[in-house]
Amino acid sequence: MSETIAPERNDQPGAARCPGPSTKDIILDDKDGTPAAITTESYEFLGDSDLPYSRYTSKTFFDSEIDKMWSKTWQFACREEHIPDVGDTYVYDVNRYSVVVVRHAPDQIKAFVNSCKHRGMQLRPSASRGCLKQIRCPFHGFSWNLDGSLKEIPCQWDFPHIKKDDFGLDEVRVGRWGGFVFINLDDDAEPLENYLGVLTDHFQNWPLERRYIALHIEKLLPANWKMAQEAFLEAYHVLATHPQGLPTAGDANAQYDVFGENITRFVHTIGFPSPHWKRPMSEQDILDAMGGGELGLKVADGQTAREVYAGHLRKNLSKDLGVDLSRYSISEMIDSIEYFCFPNLFLFPGISLPMVYRFRPNGDDVDSSIFDLMFLRPLQDGKDAPHAPDPVRLDFEESFTTVEGMDQGLAVIYDQDTQNLLMQTRGIKASRKSGQTLGNYQEVRLRRMHMTLDNYLSA
Numbered sequence: 001m002s003e004t005i006a007p008e009r010n011d012q013p014g015a016a017r018c019p020g021p022s023t024k025d026i027i028l029d030d031k032d033g034t035p036a037a038i039t040t041e042s043y044e045f046l047g048d049s050d051l052p053y054s055r056y057t058s059k060t061f062f063d064s065e066i067d068k069m070w071s072k073t074w075q076f077a078c079r080e081e082h083i084p085d086v087g088d089t090y091v092y093d094v095n096r097y098s099v100v101v102v103r104h105a106p107d108q109i110k111a112f113v114n115s116c117k118h119r120g121m122q123l124r125p126s127a128s129r130g131c132l133k134q135i136r137c138p139f140h141g142f143s144w145n146l147d148g149s150l151k152e153i154p155c156q157w158d159f160p161h162i163k164k165d166d167f168g169l170d171e172v173r174v175g176r177w178g179g180f181v182f183i184n185l186d187d188d189a190e191p192l193e194n195y196l197g198v199l200t201d202h203f204q205n206w207p208l209e210r211r212y213i214a215l216h217i218e219k220l221l222p223a224n225w226k227m228a229q230e231a232f233l234e235a236y237h238v239l240a241t242h243p244q245g246l247p248t249a250g251d252a253n254a255q256y257d258v259f260g261e262n263i264t265r266f267v268h269t270i271g272f273p274s275p276h277w278k279r280p281m282s283e284q285d286i287l288d289a290m291g292g293g294e295l296g297l298k299v300a301d302g303q304t305a306r307e308v309y310a311g312h313l314r315k316n317l318s319k320d321l322g323v324d325l326s327r328y329s330i331s332e333m334i335d336s337i338e339y340f341c342f343p344n345l346f347l348f349p350g351i352s353l354p355m356v357y358r359f360r361p362n363g364d365d366v367d368s369s370i371f372d373l374m375f376l377r378p379l380q381d382g383k384d385a386p387h388a389p390d391p392v393r394l395d396f397e398e399s400f401t402t403v404e405g406m407d408q409g410l411a412v413i414y415d416q417d418t419q420n421l422l423m424q425t426r427g428i429k430a431s432r433k434s435g436q437t438l439g440n441y442q443e444v445r446l447r448r449m450h451m452t453l454d455n456y457l458s459a
């Protein structure tokens with residue numbers, strides 16, 4: 001590791017950084033061809049005024065988000081492997097909006113407003129999946145072909161005033177990228193490709209369409225949807241919330257990037273102690289703290305804990321998953337690399353931390369939200385993704401540690417994150433202060449998210 005100590009610069013707001021090796025220093029020191037996308041830095045100072053708590057507590061504010069933002073933005077509805085076969089359907093709901101996503105031909109997907117054109121009945125239950133030959137309303141049996149065209153009206157003699165061509169299902173825009181199916185309720189929205197900005201370029205390194213959902217958890221959280229996802233937008237909280245990570249994880253030296261209005265990112269390293277960790281650690285100590293000791297892993301002269309641990313995972317996961325992981329750098333193998341796509345999609349392209357998050361309001365409740373946590377694993381060459389599993393549903397009080405197949409260390413971390421939320425929801429309501437005060441660098445992603453939200457609300 002080079003001994004460069006980044007000077008602390010306080011001259012401009014947002015210019016100061018944690019002293020010591022930066023995320024970029026640590027990754028470049030791996031000297032193993034990490035994609036430039038990871039070490040690219042893109043920070044900008046976005047202001048330092050407080051963010052009003054009313055943005056989290058006010059029903060009027062919440063309602064305007066529903067009216068003006070959720071109705072206008074691209075949002076992740078499902079993965080392709082949720083609807084692999086012709087006739088497969090997936091219902092995606094946000095507040096009052098409900099959309100049926102349908103694979104109507106082998107490589108063609110449409111989405112429809114989930115409301116019957118006869119008397120408004122939901123065509124499919126909320127949050128349901130199915131495999132259909134036609135879309136038939138359960139109330140009186142009007143039916144539509146999978147492409148949304150009207151198929152049949154029972155007792156058609158009573159509806160001479162319906163013109164078949166005018167009575168197709170109301171279509172909702174669909175976009176597809178990286179194995180994700182997005183919808184947008186706004187017919188005039190910009191194309192998804194533009195909206196995704198740097199994602200399409202950066203993720204050429206990480207083709208998420210060649211991954212599949214190995215585990216999906218849907219957890220109810222006792223916090224406003226924005227507060228819930230803010231808990232995952234910064235690594236500043238690791239010191240107090242996840243102290244067990246300090247010997248092996250970066251936090252205060254994490255890198256934060258803003259790529260335009262819709263995309264932000266953090267990168268924090270694994271296998272290098274936090275700047276807060278003051279006890280000296282040999283590379284073997286670090287490896288042992290990562291669990292390498294129990295596996296009998298040894299750091300040879302000239303090696304780093306990062307190198308040994310990533311090498312071990314590369315070899316074993318390649319075997320377990322039946323895929324060749326040799327092209328992935330240490331950073332891609334083990335670091336926590338998290339992209340956020342407004343309003344609510346989080347993507348981790350790494351191999352050992354391969355998560356996808358989605359946050360949504362929980363129905364009409366300002367104070368609770370739905371958190372989808374998915375783990376994506378690489379697919380073997382030539383194989384199709386297996387059908388996506390149904391989510392394991394966890395109520396407000398239920399722990400991630402109860403989920404079969406969940407890594408227990410990660411489960412504890414998610415419990416620590418989500419246990420903060422009830423106290424924060426109560427705390428902001430008790431506050432004599434009108435809003436939250438953010439760090440200029442480490443919490444810039446929160447501010448960017450609110451600024452983008454404001455663009456919708458003021459449009």
Ligand code: FES
Pocket residue numbers: 116117118119120121137138139140141142
């Ligand atoms: S409401 Fe759908 S068929 Fe009557």
Ligand SMILES: [Fe+2]
Pocket residue numbers: 231232237238241242413417
């Ligand atoms: Fe956390």
